[in-house]
Amino acid sequence: MAWLKNIIRNGLSGIEKYKYGKPVSELQRELGLERVVRMCSNENPWPLPESVMNAITVSLEKVNCYPDPQSYRLRRLLAEKWGVSTGEVIIGAGTEGILHSLFHATIDPGDEVVCPIPAYPLYRVAAIAAAAKFVEVPAEEGTTWEIGRIIDSCTEMTKAVIISNPCNPTGQIMERDRMLSLAHELDSRQILLVVDEAYAEYVEDPNYLAGIELFRDIGRIVITRTFSKIYGLAALRVGYAIAPKTIVEAYDKLHPVFEVSRVGQYAAHAALLEGAFIREVRLKTIAERSRVLRRLTDMGVSAENTRTNFVLIKHKKSDELFERLLHEGVIVRKGSDLGLEGYLRVTVGLPEQNDMFLSSMKKVLTQVA
Ligand SMILES: Cc1ncc(COP(=O)(O)O)c(C=O)c1O
CATH class of the missing domain: 3.90.1150.10 (Aspartate Aminotransferase, domain 1)
Known part of the structure; x- marks a missing residue:
């Protein structure tokens, strides 16, 4: 054997x-x-609020049928919330599922994904699963990174830089000015910035720059968010991304078609209305x-x-x-x-x-x- x-x-x-x-x-x-x-x-x-529990109950009525592969109702609500078109929204099986398909849709063998560390360990798995070389940029003094060092770690083979903001595991944010300079610098080098905002809804800090602002400003950027944290739906595996249409179209070609269950779609839709x-x-x-x-x-x-x-x-x-x-x-x-x-x-x-x-x-x- x-x-x-x-x-x-x-x-x-x-x-x-x-x-x-x-x-x-x-x-x-x-x-x-x-x-x-x-x-x-x-x-x-x-x-969870009653409305979310009710939506889960209703969604169970049709578990014999495949879910909507477009998650259209949820997609439309998210597009309205963020002021983008439905063609700029990805709904996936949590941030994890989205990152796997996103890297599969963007990485050619030998391409690099650059990541400041410490970082959420699944970035590495998702990048390597897509045959990327994973390039780590260690933090100075434990928990911060010089933007210059992240940029210097990029080469002509770098396709994407991924960070979480706020960061897991440090729990800190990358402040507005630094985020802006990173995003603009990467855009000028034609490298895709992926910002994982799994904890964004917990932040109360005027110095925090929500990625949607970068998306409106630059456009060529991917922001991921999840229903697993503050929305309380970790078991249902629903996340979303705001991304340029070109990326969404490529993503749509290869992600697992029915990856987001009907239960997840209904629950996330109801949770989103519970401001x-x-x-x-x-x-x-x-x-x-x-x-x-x-x-x-x-x-x-x-x-x-x-x-x-x-x-x-x-x-x-x-x-x-x-x-x-x-x-x-x-x-x-x-x-x-x-x-x-x-x-x-x-x-x-x-x-x-x-x-x-x-x-x-x-x-x-x-x-x-
Ligand atoms: C930074 C970060 N991103 C993503 C996730 C996981 O998100 P999901 O459940 O949507 O896959 C976690 C979970 O701990 C996380 O810490």
Whole structure:
């Protein structure tokens, strides 16, 4: 059977399997724990509005039929929301699904995708899956990048630069001026800028430049957003992109045709109409984030504020803290899995989940002291 190894694509040796946050049931099985909280995937823990639950129920009536491959109703609503045409909107199976198809539609073998790191690990997977060379630009001083260094890392083989704004895992934004200079510089070099705005709805900062502004200004740019975070629909796998028509047309030729389920389309459409719910979740998350940070600071922990729904904890024994928290039934994310050594990333949960995390943290801190 040794020849089977030769069947596997050579380029895949550069990819490691994605290290996902542990599912609750897995930890319960492994450690025999009853109460487990999962604060590792930056999901929105607040209950969904009734209108979204109703839309899900209605969508189930026709699960024997294929969904609309155009996601037309949702596409039209998003086009209206952002003031673009329906031909400039992509609906896909989450940001992840969109990036895979986007890179497949744009990358020729040997092309490069440049990415400032630390970054969301799936960028690397999606780029290499499309046969790109993935070029990493390490941050200076932990969490920021010189725009010049990103530009200098581009060559004549660079097709795209991908960043998240706000950034996962650092939780910080790339400020307006820097974003503008990056976007204009890349455009002048005919390199596609892809901005992943998975956490944009959590940002309250006048210095944040939403990608749609860049799209209106430059046009030759791709912005991705998701229904997995503040909209609370991670399990349904729906994301979208605003992109130039030329890119959308190429994307439409090869993405999995029925990748967005009818349930996902209906739920996302209803969620998009729930502006008040989104504002409320943003405010409640920010209030809880501040409370968690205050309590951590009181414990003598070095915790960093972010513009997102997670906090970062800096600790020299972060991996040990991670393991000990698991034994307390608290699943957080190891920074070392995300290229952020010496950190823990903790999703802001419901107040009672945050309380469980904080009391467990207090306990494990004394154990590692
Ligand atoms: C920066 C970033 N982009 C995208 C995603 C995933 O989005 P989706 O569920 O839409 O694939 C995540 C999830 O953690 C993320 O952190």
